[in-house]
Amino acid sequence: MRTSWADSVANSASDSVESVNSGNNGQPRPTRATYIPPHLRNRAPSNDVPASSSAVQSTANVNVNVNVNANANANDRVGYGGPAPGGSRWGGGSRPDFGRQGYGSGGRTGGGGGSGWNNKSSGWDRVRDREVNPFGNDDGDVDGALGEQENTGINFDAYEDIPVETSGDNVPMPVNTFAEIDLGEALNQNIRRCKYVKPTPVQRHAIPIIIGGRDLMACAQTGSGKTAAFCFPIISGIMREQYVQRPRGPRTVYPLALILSPTRELSCQIHDEAKKFSYQTGVKVVVAYGGAPINQQLRELERGVDILVATPGRLVDLLERARVSLQMIRYLALDEADRMLDMGFEPQIRKIVEQMDMPPPGRRQTMLFSATFPKEIQRLASDFLSGYIFLAVGRVGSSTDLIIQRVEYVHETDKRSHLMDLLHAQRETEINGKQSLTLVFVETKKGADSLEHWLCMNGFPATTIHGDRTQQEREMALRSFKSGRTPILVATDVAARGLDIPHVAHVVNFDLPNDIDDYVHRIGRTGRAGKTGLATAFFNENNLSLARSLADLMQEANQEVPAWLTRFASRVSYNGGKNRRTGGRFGSRDFRREGSFTRATDYYGGGNSSAYGVPAVPSGYSAGYGPGVASAWD
């Protein structure tokens, strides 16, 4: 097994792979207990009303709804836990876990009256006590979230005037505070523990839409809180489910929600987030992904699962072994949905969604999220949806203004010395006494290894993440980077999407991708959740096909576009649909509003040579996700 200097440092750390994967913060897993399905654990009072009829208002017959500054009345200090307008589904402040059965209690703990949340002898309380606290020691400070300890660094002003567009029928009204949505008190407590003071724009719009029972295709900028936007309503919905009878098989499990994501690391991250959000709600979240021992994941599944977070390959394996059945799926979420439906993954996704036992659209709720949504992918995605709402926060595929984008003309042979200059400058900057983190994207796995080696030889502790490394190595590398032990991570596109790593101050595109959407996701590893970040790209003749879309993107994000890039851009035509950006801030969003378009020419691109007189790379689509690159993905 190949071990770099950086990894040997990481190796020496006491935390185990197990603890990272399990989201248990290094604490031992709870002992095995009898699984009690959530319909027995989460009984709400009998006067419960369905979500769509109470907490969520609808705008009748709205087809297109453009909403700028939708949160004009937002209140920074949210009154958590207060009754939602129209009364709480949980019975005016009664606990959502009312009448739960404990995992290990072997009997009901009382449906009301005497058996309260604080009754330490109840089965559920014993389970609650055993549940590993994903918030560490912070648990006692639930209400501190409203004081000085709110999620610091969140610059919500950055989002205030972001344009929001929805299309579809009867779009539920957005909310301005979490308190306006009746998510259930246990989940509200976790939102406080996360120190989320108010919803981000995508959350303001998406949560009421999902709670209202609608399918959703949502496009919002990187780092803007999409994970919580789909996790909150799923967890809340499962908490509300009453008497959902699930079949009992000796070895087969029947999750109620499935969250699919393209990479193992992203699945682990979503799992960790979902575990935090579902702490003490009785909703059980399990992750399954490739490269890790399947037996361990099977054991975890056997302990019970309400929400399954998975990569497609490992899920297909579990389905073929009949260890997981999708017949009870109520909620299906595809994170990075455009990636999940591109050529690399589409067959697997179709198999999972259309050819196994999952209920069809209309009988399950489907939600697709990404920061980029090419029209062709929207068209494919519509197969999975029923009467859906399209939501765009910011322009589809745009980068956030929070990221300062720089592009430098650098010959291939000069790239390393240029990088060295940047890293020297970066060394000067620190965040909270720690060196800030730099993420360097390269095109190939070999290139990643070689650059990492060179950096280490030159006194810059670095590590790598790419598809040729074992899962254990990948996880160690990520941990080492996150902890700051190796403040430089050299990565292929496997790290481009979704990863939420605090303190990434600088993203360097050492090799630019062929596809502008990949660029958007890569630079989105910095400038997250209202914080600012820096992205530097090395551009040369090898990147001509990207010149125009890059110049357009930068201009749109109010970035300084170098004159030489504008000149390149004016000489190079778009090499096919994927890198083409049309329309103004509201152009080309929901593909349903654009009438017919031709798949072959509009998306895959006809011309393979550029006006510049050099062969353009093949269409952005196939070049970006060809088989070679796809191998870096799970």
Ligand SMILES: Nc1ncnc2c1ncn2[C@@H]1O[C@H](COP(=O)(O)OP(=O)(O)OP(=O)(O)O)[C@@H](O)[C@H]1O
């Ligand atoms: N309401 C909120 N208040 C404060 N912080 C939030 C809120 N919602 C999410 N965050 C934080 O914002 C960060 C980014 O969220 P998340 O990873 O969900 O972004 P994303 O939109 O999925 O990004 P990407 O497109 O890169 O996948 C996370 O650290 C998350 O904890």
